Amino acid sequence: MLGAMGFLYGAKKLDLPGAPPRVPLRGYVLALLALVASLLLVLAYWHNAEQREMKTVQAEFTAETDAIAELLRQRLAYFELVARGGVSLFATVDRPSAGQWQGYVDGLNIAARYPDMLGLGFAPYMDRTELQDLQLDMRDAGQGFYVVRPGGVRGRYGPILYLEPRTAANREAIGYDMLTDPARQAAMIAARDTGTMRISGPVRLLQDGSGQGTGVVLYAPIYRFGTPGTMQARRAALQGWIHAPLDVHKFVDIALRTTQRHTALTIRDRGADGNAAPLYADHEELAGADGDSRLDRTMALDLYGRTWELEFRSDARASLAARAPELRTTLGTGVLASLLLFGIALVLARTEALTERKAELLADSYQRSELRFRNAMRFSAIGQALLDRSGVIVDANPALAAIFDTTTDELAGSRFGSHFIDAHDQARNTREFAAVAEGVFRTTRQWRSAAGELRHAQLTYAPVPGEIGQDVASLVQVEDITERVLAHAREQALNRTLEARVALRTRELTHANQELESFAYSVSHDLRAPLRTIEGFSRLLGERYADRVDETGRDYLARVRAAAGRMDDLIDALLKMSRVSRGPLKLEPLDLVPIARDVVAELRAGQPERTVEVDIEPGLHAVGDAALVRNLLQNLIGNAWKFTADTDGARIVVGREADADGLAAFFVRDNGAGFSQEYVGKLFRPFQRLHNPEEFEGNGIGLASVKRIVERHGGTVSAEGQPGGGATFRFTLPREAPAA
Missing domain, CATH: 3.30.450.20 (PAS domain)
Known part of the structure; x- marks a missing residue:
C-alpha cells in the first residue's frame, strides 16, 4: 500500500515528457478506500459471527442446564417408587419380620441398580412403653437386646429397626433414633403430618465413618389402615417411616452419567429460614474465565418439601475455542474476497451491509428456534420422532x-x-x-x-x-409405560390379596373369640368345680378329724384351703380381664368426675375406718365406653387406696394434664408405698407384682386390665414412682368422638 502511494506521488511530481501517463490519484484513492471499507466489513462480519456463536453457546448452556435439572428430578422419582414399594409391603403385613424385609430389599438389588442409595430401612414411631415392649419381644425371640441411641427418656422415638442391605455400616446404624437429629426430625414430622414423602436437609450420613460425607434422607410415612384424612388422625395412626439415605455426590454423578457435561454444578439446600447449605459442588474450576466470558445460571427445584438451588457455571470462551477453525476460515475468506473484488468493494459493501443485517436477524431467529426444538428432542427423556x-x-x-x-x-x-x-x-x-x-x-x-x-x-x-x-x-x-401398567396390575392383585387376607383374618378372629368364650366358660365352671371340691373336703377334714391331725397337718390343710381361695380369685381376675377385651366399644361423651366420686364412695363404704384425702379436679371430660372407663378408674383409684394403707396423711389426686395429639391426658397420683422405677416395665403385665402378698393383697390383673382398656380407646398409659414416695399413673383417652 505504501509503495503504491509513493509511486503515485513520484509520477505527479516529475511529470516528464515521454513518461507514461500519470495514474489519476482519485482512482487509487477510491480503490484504497474501497479496500479499507471491504476489510472493515469483513472484520465486522467476523465479529458478528463470533457474537452469533456466543449466543449459540448461551442457548446450548441453557438447554443443558434444563436437561440436568430434569435428570436430577427423574432420579429422585425412581427412589420414590422404591420407597413406596416398601410402604406397599407394610400394607400387606402389619410389620414384616427382619427376614421378610431383607428378602424384599434383596429383590430390589439396590447395590447394583441404586449405588447412591446406601440402604432402605424402616423406623417405627413409638412411645417409651412401645419401645420397651419391642425390646422385650426381640430379646425373647433370641435377637439380642435392641439398644436405642442416644440414650435418655423421650416422649417419642423413631429408631432404625431395619436397614438393608446388611453391610457393616448399616448394621452399626441400627438403633439410631433419627428423631434426635433436627434435620432428620423436621423431614419425619413433615412426612407424618402431610401424609406425603419428604426429604431432609443436609445431614451427616451414618454410613460415612469419616463424618465428611454430605447426604440427605428420603422419608415415606406408613399409616395403619391407609392414610387418614386429617393431620390429627395421621399423627395418631402413624406406624413409622420407610427411609432411604442418599449419598448426594454419588446421586449427582449417577444421574448425570448419561449426558456430556460442559458446565460446573453447585447444589445448595435452602431452608425455610432462607439460609442455604451446600449439598454438592464440582471439583473443577473455570480457570481464566472472567466476568464477560463466564456463563452463570441459578435454578430452584422444589423436591419433596425442600428447595434445591442449582448454580451452573461455564466458560463461554472455552466453548468458542472449539469453533475457532470455522471463525478463522470465515475471516480468511472475507479478506480474500476483499482483495479479489478490490475495484467494486465500495458498491458491494453498501449492499452487503444492508443484506447482512437482514440475514443476521433472520438467521439468528431461525437458529434459536431450530436449536430450541432440536435440544428439546435430544435431551428429552421421552422418545420423540418427526413423521412425514x-x-x-x-x-x-x-x-x-x-x-x-x-x-x-x-x-x-x-x-x-x-x-x-x-x-x-x-x-x-x-x-x-x-x-x-x-x-x-x-x-x-x-x-x-x-x-x-x-x-x-x-x-x-x-x-x-x-x-x-x-x-x-x-x-x-x-x-x-410398562412399569406403570405392571404396577397397576400388581396393585390390583395386591388389593385382591388384601381383601382375601382381611376375610381370612376376620374368620380367624371370630374363631378365636369363640374359643375365648369357650375357655372362659371352662374356667368359670369346669375349673371351679375341682377347686370347690378341694376346699370342701379340706374344710371337712379339718372339722371332723381335727383331733386326729397334729398341728403341722392342720397348718397344711389351712395352706391348701388358702391356695384354693387364691386360685379362685385368679380365675375371677382372668374372667374380668377377658371381658375387657371382648364386646364392641360404645363411645360416648363422659364426665369422669362423677365416676371417680362413685368409686371413692364405694372404697370408703368398704373401709369406713380409713381416713384418706381424695382431691378430684373438675372438668375431666373425655370420650369412651362408660363401663370400661369405670373399670379403669376402679383399678387405678383402688390401687392408690390400697397402697396408701400404711401412710399417715394418705392423699389421692385425680386430675388432668395438657392434651396432645387429639387425646385428653389424665393422671391418678398418691403418696403411698410407691415402687422402684427400674421395674416399671412389669407393672402392666398380668400377674406381675412388685410387693409381697403379705404386705398388700392383689393378683396382678388390675393394671393389665387398665392397659388393655386404654389401648382399646387408642390411648397410652405410663407410670412413675419411687419407693416410699408415692406413684403417678398417666393415661390418655379420646378427646372427641371419631368422625362417622
Whole structure:
C-alpha cells in the first residue's frame, strides 16, 4: 500500500515528457478506500459471527442446564417408587419380620441398580412403653437386646429397626433414633403430618465413618389402615417411616452419567429460614474465565418439601475455542474476497451491509428456534420422532432409539407403525393419522424388546405446522409405560390379596373369640368345680378329724384351703380381664368426675375406718365406653387406696394434664408405698407384682386390665414412682368422638 502511494506521488511530481501517463490519484484513492471499507466489513462480519456463536453457546448452556435439572428430578422419582414399594409391603403385613424385609430389599438389588442409595430401612414411631415392649419381644425371640441411641427418656422415638442391605455400616446404624437429629426430625414430622414423602436437609450420613460425607434422607410415612384424612388422625395412626439415605455426590454423578457435561454444578439446600447449605459442588474450576466470558445460571427445584438451588457455571470462551477453525476460515475468506473484488468493494459493501443485517436477524431467529426444538428432542427423556404424511420417521431422538433398542440412524426412514406388534393393522394407522389432522391425539400400543419382552407405550401425536411442501407433518412422543401398567396390575392383585387376607383374618378372629368364650366358660365352671371340691373336703377334714391331725397337718390343710381361695380369685381376675377385651366399644361423651366420686364412695363404704384425702379436679371430660372407663378408674383409684394403707396423711389426686395429639391426658397420683422405677416395665403385665402378698393383697390383673382398656380407646398409659414416695399413673383417652 505504501509503495503504491509513493509511486503515485513520484509520477505527479516529475511529470516528464515521454513518461507514461500519470495514474489519476482519485482512482487509487477510491480503490484504497474501497479496500479499507471491504476489510472493515469483513472484520465486522467476523465479529458478528463470533457474537452469533456466543449466543449459540448461551442457548446450548441453557438447554443443558434444563436437561440436568430434569435428570436430577427423574432420579429422585425412581427412589420414590422404591420407597413406596416398601410402604406397599407394610400394607400387606402389619410389620414384616427382619427376614421378610431383607428378602424384599434383596429383590430390589439396590447395590447394583441404586449405588447412591446406601440402604432402605424402616423406623417405627413409638412411645417409651412401645419401645420397651419391642425390646422385650426381640430379646425373647433370641435377637439380642435392641439398644436405642442416644440414650435418655423421650416422649417419642423413631429408631432404625431395619436397614438393608446388611453391610457393616448399616448394621452399626441400627438403633439410631433419627428423631434426635433436627434435620432428620423436621423431614419425619413433615412426612407424618402431610401424609406425603419428604426429604431432609443436609445431614451427616451414618454410613460415612469419616463424618465428611454430605447426604440427605428420603422419608415415606406408613399409616395403619391407609392414610387418614386429617393431620390429627395421621399423627395418631402413624406406624413409622420407610427411609432411604442418599449419598448426594454419588446421586449427582449417577444421574448425570448419561449426558456430556460442559458446565460446573453447585447444589445448595435452602431452608425455610432462607439460609442455604451446600449439598454438592464440582471439583473443577473455570480457570481464566472472567466476568464477560463466564456463563452463570441459578435454578430452584422444589423436591419433596425442600428447595434445591442449582448454580451452573461455564466458560463461554472455552466453548468458542472449539469453533475457532470455522471463525478463522470465515475471516480468511472475507479478506480474500476483499482483495479479489478490490475495484467494486465500495458498491458491494453498501449492499452487503444492508443484506447482512437482514440475514443476521433472520438467521439468528431461525437458529434459536431450530436449536430450541432440536435440544428439546435430544435431551428429552421421552422418545420423540418427526413423521412425514406417510408415517415415515424423518428424525428421532436418542430416547426413542433406546426404547426400541436401536440407533437414530436406523430409525430414520423406517415406518413408525412397523415397530409395534400390530404393525399390519393398516386401519388403525389410518385412524391415528386422521385424528392427528384434527389436533392432539393419544393412544397406547405394544412392542417387543430385543429380549422378547412385551412392552407398553403411550403415544401422543401432534401436528407440526411448517412451510408449504415441508416433509415433516407431525410429532409423536413415545413414553414407555410398562412399569406403570405392571404396577397397576400388581396393585390390583395386591388389593385382591388384601381383601382375601382381611376375610381370612376376620374368620380367624371370630374363631378365636369363640374359643375365648369357650375357655372362659371352662374356667368359670369346669375349673371351679375341682377347686370347690378341694376346699370342701379340706374344710371337712379339718372339722371332723381335727383331733386326729397334729398341728403341722392342720397348718397344711389351712395352706391348701388358702391356695384354693387364691386360685379362685385368679380365675375371677382372668374372667374380668377377658371381658375387657371382648364386646364392641360404645363411645360416648363422659364426665369422669362423677365416676371417680362413685368409686371413692364405694372404697370408703368398704373401709369406713380409713381416713384418706381424695382431691378430684373438675372438668375431666373425655370420650369412651362408660363401663370400661369405670373399670379403669376402679383399678387405678383402688390401687392408690390400697397402697396408701400404711401412710399417715394418705392423699389421692385425680386430675388432668395438657392434651396432645387429639387425646385428653389424665393422671391418678398418691403418696403411698410407691415402687422402684427400674421395674416399671412389669407393672402392666398380668400377674406381675412388685410387693409381697403379705404386705398388700392383689393378683396382678388390675393394671393389665387398665392397659388393655386404654389401648382399646387408642390411648397410652405410663407410670412413675419411687419407693416410699408415692406413684403417678398417666393415661390418655379420646378427646372427641371419631368422625362417622
